[in-house]
Amino acid sequence: FGMMQQVLDWGVPVSPALVRCLSLDEMFEHYRTLAAMRADLAYEIDGVVYKVDRLDWQQRLGFVAKAPRWAIARKFPAERAETKLEAIDVQVGRTGKLTPVGRLAPVLVGGVTVTNVTLHNRDEIARLGVRPGDRVVIQRAGDVIPQVVENLTREADREAYVFPDHCPECGSEAVAEEGEVDVRCTGGLICPAQRTERLQHFVSRAALDIEGLGAKTIADFFARGWLESPADIFRLKDRCDDILALEGWQEKSVDNLLTAIEAKRRPDAARLLFGLGVRHVGAVTARDLMRQFVSLPALRVASEKAQAGDAEALSELLSINGTGPAVVEALGDFFHEEHNRQVWDDILSEVSPPPFVIETRDSAVAGKTVVFTGKLETMSRDEAKAQAERLGAKAAGSVSPKTDLVVAGPGAGSKLKKAVELGIEVIDEAEWARIVAEAG
Structure with missing residues (x-):
């Protein structure tokens, strides 16, 4: 003071x-x-x-x-306000998840005018008993995300809201897997909503990282029929004159876009796999899979064999660190769908990922098992795990007696506590950055 x-x-x-x-x-x-x-x-x-x-x-x-x-x-407690729920719209995301969004009569909450609110999923709508026309109490959770906390219009004689059992975008059946609350469209890549979202994911930083293809550009090209699948991105060179004719595009910007695309003709196999959006296959899991199978065709063969009941292929997949039954099932389901196989074959006709090899270098953590926990402030969790792999370390998801080092950021909880109990070395993100820098 x-x-x-x-x-x-x-x-x-x-x-x-x-x-x-x-x-x-x-x-x-x-x-x-x-x-x-x-x-x-x-x-x-x-x-x-x-x-x-x-x-x-x-x-x-x-x-x-x-x-x-x-x-x-x-x-402070989150500020609350009362308003009218005017409508419930259902949006479809990249993975096919149907997310209900409440449209509100505009209301001021914590100095911000709120018109939309997430309703999370089908079960949350049923719990709240909300229907269009109801009076609801909303708050900005953590003073950021608006959410409904109470329904003031609970009338037993009014019909309950019926959550759609078919995708509002493509009409495919929408179902919830056993043990899950989220309802998902089964249309996959034939669903327009999923296609645009998946195309955005495909070019994102963690996937192929193609500069110049933002959400707005992808939506525009998709609406014009120029982009239907990831492979179409590599055919945009045939649309050079068409793109140049669009408002806001100049010869230099078109050239930059096409150059950025051509630079990804030999993408990292793990990034390509992650970019295709197979459910449960995140960036780290994609790297784990490619470390085992080296090439994408080999992964496909193993996945198809496992789904067909081949015990050896199933055992190999399940033996991979971080790959459980959900991942194996998701891979099998992906290759079981003909339109997914077409997308797979199509993209591999345009790009040639080299055999997957993780280049490692000597470091203070080479040969050790590292766990990251808490909030990392200078990088994502996936980026940190990739760093560990390049340093010759193994990045694990949980703390065990086999763990050698824990990197703890703000908010670290049970993993940090267990590491202390086991006497495992704990460092912060700054110390981890020093280890990375010293390794060159």
Whole structure:
């Protein structure tokens, strides 16, 4: 507190809400005061932070990963408002998931006008008992995501909302797998909604990473009939004049786009597999699969054999780290659908991924098993695992006695606790970055 007063004396603005409290009662009273006045502030706040007001005690208390033991945040309750649910729309995502979205009469919540709200899934609609026309109470969860918390119009004589059993985009059957709450379209790549979403996923940073093909461009090209499948991206060179004729496109931008596409003719096999959007096959699982099978055709053969009942192929797939029955079943289902096989063959007629090899280098973690937990601030979890592999380490998803190192970010929970109990070395993200840098 004294340091901040000195900063203020130097002429640097300091929040007038900063106070020194001498008891818990004073802390809680200040919290209540700020909560009452937050709507009148010229800026948004979502809570307060209690700090120990002695630098020597702060040093003694130290940190857990990157979180200080001498400071704790206390959030305000989410602001709520009442409005009318005017309609329920159902959107279809890349994986075919049907997500209900509530359309609201505009209402101000926490300084933001809210017109849409997620209803999550079929079970959540049934739990809330909501129907178009109902009065509902909404809040911005974490002061960010709007959600319905209460239905004020529960009338037993009104018909319940009927969740669609067919895809609103392509008419294919929509079903929920056993044990899941999400309802999904079974149309796969024949579903227009899934195709545009999957094309966006295919060119995303974690997949083929093609510059210049954003969501808006893909939607435009799709509407014009130029993009139906991933392979069509590599045929856009035949549309050069057509693209150049569009508003906003110049010769340089068209050339840049086509150059970026051509640069991906020999893509990383794992990125290509991930980009095709096979359910349950994320970026890390794709790398695990390709490490085992080296080539995409070999993976397809094993998947088709496993689905046909070949015990040896099934055993090989299940032996791969991170690959369980759900992944094996998803691969089998993918190749079982003729339109998916056509997409697969089509893209492999346009690109030639080289045999998959992970180039590793000597490092302090070579040969060790590393687990990442908590929120990583400079990279995604998948990027961190890929780094570990390049350093010759094995990236695991859970902590066990075989784990050698745990990299813990803010919010690390049970994995960090287990690592401490087992006496496993724990470092933060900054120390991990140092290890990566030293390895070159």
